[in-house]
């Protein structure tokens with residue numbers, strides 16, 4: 001059972017490591033998003049918001065061969081999630097999975113990569129990873145989050161959402177590993193450098209989750225099944241990793257949860273988690 005080994009702390013793993021499932025947020029911030037998920041048979045990226053060169057460099061950093069990638073999954077068409085997708089997919093000749101509507105929102109320059117479309121809300125498999133997509137409230141054409149199941153483990157990936165409706169809380173039940181957005185500190189956003197229209201957009205129900213909303217979710221919605229919680233997609237201008245850590249840790253402590261908490265810092269690669 002995966003749960004029996006869930007207490008393992010994440011560590012940098014290299015080639016030949018016997019991890020069953022390996023997860024690494026290569027980047028998670030408003031400047032670029034890409035998460036690597038691998039089993040012994042299947043290796044995918046969820047989003048490709050870094051350049052090809054940087055993506056390959058970060059994969060090599062955790063001992064992974066970029067050439068071994070099988071597919072790329074896309075959550076939505078914003079540049080911080082798709083900036084590198086074309087070049088990576090074309091270079092490796094691997095398919096890009098994205099929702100039917102999102103596919104129409106991306107303009108490919110030159111020959112497009114192989115595209116596999118799905119209906120937002122549907123489930124499908126890539127190798128031995130089962131993927132379930134779910135609609136998220138965000139100002140893109142058809143944005144989705146994902147839960148992935150592999151080797152008895154359930155992984156939740158939910159960034160870029162204005163709020164956490166019951167439907168998403170439902171999808172995140174039973175998750176063992178959760179990458180959740182904690183985008184901005186409300187006070188920092190209010191006094192920060194963005195024009196008012198952008199502030200309104202970020203704060204709206206189709207914008208991004210604040211530290212305050214995440215704290216509330218930890219207190220009343222986070223499933224106790226979550227052994228590892230990674231908070232990501234931090235704004236570089238309107239948040240600070242230490243504030244995110246403090247606010248979330250207080251909420252976890254209030255719940256009496258010993259969930260492992262990791263904050264993905266903007267510009268830095270998060271650790272590789274192996275289970």
Ligand SMILES: [Zn+2]
Pocket residue numbers: 029030033078080081160233
């Ligand atoms: Zn984003």
Ligand SMILES: [Zn+2]
Pocket residue numbers: 076078138140160
């Ligand atoms: Zn977005």
